[in-house]
Amino acid sequence: MNVILFTEGREAIPVRAIPFITGWLMSPINVAASLANIDLPKKFKGLNAYHLLPNGKAAKMLPKEWDGIAWGLQALSDKLQSDEKIKDENNLVWRRDSIPLLPAGVFVWKDEFEQVFTRFYGSESHIRLEEREGDRELSYSPMIPSELRVTIIEGFAMPGETGAWKNRRSTDRDYVSDKLIRMNQGAEKFWANADRNDRDTHPDNAKVAVWFEQHGFSPTLAKKAATLIRPEWAPTGRKPEEQ
Structure with a gap:
């Protein structure tokens, strides 16, 4: 890096x-x-x-x-x-x-x-x-x-x-909202190390939503943000029970 x-x-x-x-x-x-x-x-x-x-x-x-x-x-x-x-x-x-x-x-x-x-x-x-x-x-x-x-x-x-990294001046990033920046940070924090083949490494959306609420999102928006940053390859719902 x-x-x-x-x-x-x-x-x-x-x-x-x-x-x-x-x-x-x-x-x-x-x-x-x-x-x-x-x-x-x-x-x-x-x-x-x-x-x-x-x-x-x-x-x-x-x-x-x-x-x-x-x-x-x-x-x-x-x-x-x-x-x-x-x-x-x-x-x-x-x-x-x-x-x-x-x-x-x-x-x-x-x-x-x-x-x-x-x-x-x-x-x-x-x-x-x-x-x-x-x-x-x-x-x-x-x-x-x-x-x-x-x-x-x-x-x-x-x-x-x-x-x-090139530091962007505020006028160069006026089109990027603070919440979009926070969502990118959330994606890095919760999903960068997740293994698509190991559901035990997939964070629960509720846990992710709590993190967004702690960073200024409303409860409703936090739930939506948690859903939006979840990769398409990460299934939702309960994990199947082991036989």
């Missing part, structure tokens, strides 16, 4: 993609703390994150805007660690649940990020025991779990686009 997007004629990286392109050298907490400029190593000193204004122009986020984000991530980390009975048993949960706590639609410029990343992680002062080939390299087509792919690009482009 290529995570590079384009806006204002420059290459950019969603902040939610940074943990993946760095191989989790930079966890979401590291990303937020560094952009808040409250980390001791000052890894991202001089680097700013941006979001797009309605007119399509990039607006810089101030370091203080990252404080609450960093606190929320730290709280999640502390809770998951306190719940552990075995060391690191919640690591996969952390990787799944921490990414959405980084803000959607926020990015860093690729050239600026590469500069600060190389400055800190490329120096000999950053020592890694038993370092492997590629540990200090950035991967712009990392393996991202399917359930997080839409999350990574939320706020940038329509789900389903392939290759590098």
Whole structure:
């Protein structure tokens, strides 16, 4: 999955993609703390994150805007660690649940990020025991779990686009309703990993409808949306009982 997007004629990286392109050298907490400029190593000193204004122009986020984000991530980390009975048993949960706590639609410029990343992680002062080939390299087509792919690009482009994403300005997508975007997200979330030959992997329409209601659909519209995104090859009704 290529995570590079384009806006204002420059290459950019969603902040939610940074943990993946760095191989989790930079966890979401590291990303937020560094952009808040409250980390001791000052890894991202001089680097700013941006979001797009309605007119399509990039607006810089101030370091203080990252404080609450960093606190929320730290709280999640502390809770998951306190719940552990075995060391690191919640690591996969952390990787799944921490990414959405980084803000959607926020990015860093690729050239600026590469500069600060190389400055800190490329120096000999950053020592890694038993370092492997590629540990200090950035991967712009990392393996991202399917359930997080839409999350990574939320706020940038329509789900389903392939290759590098080009950020669309609001005037370029006025014809696309927010509910259509949400339906595309729902299709990716519930059906991307479904096996047409295994009905146990097919989500129930009622469950899908609940998700749509949680995202602003009326109960009636949520039921219709759940039906519309259901692939033609997925039968409805009760599963036949095993003999």
